């Protein structure tokens with residue numbers, strides 16, 4: 460494309476000279492007002508919604524990477540509790556947690572704290588933590604294990 464003012468071959472851009480739109484080279488651009496073709500784009504691009512979603516406050520408990528919660532911990536807790544013939548109220552009472560907390564844990568809505576896990580393990584005679592070293596034997600790239608919350612957290616770091 461040639462500059463419509465000086466005629467040199469250049470990467471010309473639209474500009475406004477006395478109300479006339481012309482294609483100008485960078486040198487001639489100062490004679491006119493550059494027409495910004497991206498006018499409609501807001502200066503500050505809004506951040507994706509994902510950033511605003513409240514992240515679960517479980518990050519700290521993953522500091523200890525030696526162990527990791529088993530995949531189906533909530534199912535495991537529920538089944539173990541039922542096996543023991545305990546109601547959610549009874550289990551909650553035994554480990555000093557509210558019934559609603561037990562419900563949330565069993566629904567998988569709430570990840571129990573490490574302390575709570577220890578109590579649950581003792582009370583229900585189950586193992587909720589698995590050694591991470593066992594997991595590492597699975598070749599990377601294998602999706603057989605599926606993604607856990609821990610995987611997402613590790614990716615963030």
Ligand SMILES: [Zn+2]
Pocket residue numbers: 462463464465466467483484485486487
């Ligand atoms: Zn020019």
